[in-house]
Amino acid sequence: MLIDFNFRIILEYLPLFLTGLRSTFFISIVSIALALTTGIIACACRISGVRIIKYPAIAYIEVIRSTPLLVQIYFLYFGLPTLGLMIPEIQTGILALMLNSGAYIAEIIRAGINSVDEGQLEAGISSGLNYIQRMRFIILPQALGVTIPPLLGQAIVLVKDSALLSLISVMELTRCGQTMTSERFMPAEAFFTVAFFYMCIYFVLKAVADWSQRKLIFREAY
Amino acid sequence: MMAFYFARLVEIFPFFLKGLWMTSKIAFISLVTCTLIGFALGMIRSGNNIILKRIVGIYVAFVRGTPFVVQIFIVFFILPEWGIQLEAFPAALLAMAIMGSAFICEIVAGGIDSISRGQWEAAASSGLTLVQQLRLIIVPQAMKVILPPLVGQYVLLIKDTSVVSVIGVMELTRVGWVTVVRIPEGLMVFSLVGALYFIISYPLILISNYLEQKMAV
Secondary structure, eight states: OGGGOOHHHHHHHHHHHHHHHHHHHHHHHHHHHHHHHHHHHHHHHHHSSOHHHHHHHHHHHHHHHTSOHHHHHHHHHHHHHHTTOOOOHHHHHHHHHHHHHHHHHHHHHHHHHHTSOHHHHHHHHHTTOOHHHIIIIIIHHHHHHHHHHHHHHHHHHHHHHGGGGGGGTOOSHHHHHHHHHHHHOOHHHHHHHHHHHHHHHHHHHHHHHHHHHHHHHHHHTO | OHHHHHHHHHHTHHHHHHHHHHHHHHHHHHHHHHHHHHHHHHHHHTSSOHHHHHHHHHHHHHHHHSOHHHHHHIIIIIGGGGTOOOOHHHHHHHHHHHHHHHHHHHHHHHHHHTSOHHHHHHHHHTTOOHHHIIIIIIHHHHHHHHHHHHHHHHHHHHHHGGGGGGGTOOSHHHHHHHHHHHSOOHHHHHHHHHHHHHHHHHHHHHHHHHHHHHHOO
8 A cells, every 4th residue: 555655756756747737837827817818708798788799608608618628628639630720739728728717717707797786787877887987997896806716716627627638648747647657657656746736736726715715705794 | 521521420420329328327326426425524524523524624625636637547547556456437436426525525514504503503402313403404404505506516527527538438528539530520529529418418507507596595
């Protein structure tokens, strides 16, 4: 069992794991930034009254939410080359993560906007503010606080989802574990190390999420 | 060429249905086991036994902090080292049970914690035992909080069954992966796979939305 757990081999492979960790960081940060942009745009289309952009946005969000991420990754990985688009695996992976998280973020933002009381909107209208002003001065400042904890939750999900990119041979943390397993036949050492690094990221993000949640409740109490 | 591949795809469609059947089988078995284990763990987690609470807490943190792929690799590659040989299918079910029950445990614990202290005290002073308190007073009220996220979690679990394809279980995603080698039309093959997943999970999403609206008062 764990008696013959070999720490020396982990130390030997530590540089590889650190490059993997850096790659996971890079993929996560870039994907989150892109997903946030996608999510904001998709949400703006979703809540707008213009049908020609509203229905495509609904279709996008619902299709992404009801199919697995792995299928989306394979769809792009095997599908883009048939369209003549040859891009590196890592970009395909980031694209998949962006599209996937973008749909969830759009729903999170929409829920935040819907959480603002109807009366606030009416008060805005009767103060003579137009749509943009109402959004900017009344709805969004109030919605922002509600959306931050679930957005951080989505960031945690995204970091974990980035592990799936190992299946299209992107050299990130999980892939490093697979590499070490195939070279040294030591799956326990490899995957527990990988799990340890993911746990570290998780605890940091979770602490931030919990902190923001407490702040939010504190502010609402007044 | 497109039309030719499309004809081939139609030809091997039964293969996809077999994958869909396997996916549904894994999903159904794991939803049932996850719900049972998750409810039991959730009651422990919101209970009073500090040691048990801590143990469940560590388990939940481990599962929530690591990706599901890594958990599958741990179950499939490391258990044999410790002398537990598992076929791909039982290994997949075990990994799903470990993962899903931790998430459901959190949902259940959150629901039970949302019930006010007074309800517990009233139940206790009516002379009910702990099991009776939970069964008759607490859980029925907590269900209102538990149900919407629980159905949402079911959708996530169904989608996560796609990940067990990495250890070679012949389910829907694996079928797509095998097919795309023969029929090099990635867009077509994985659109079909996606559509089949959509058929199972979209109704559940609708139910989840409905419950969320109905219970949110």
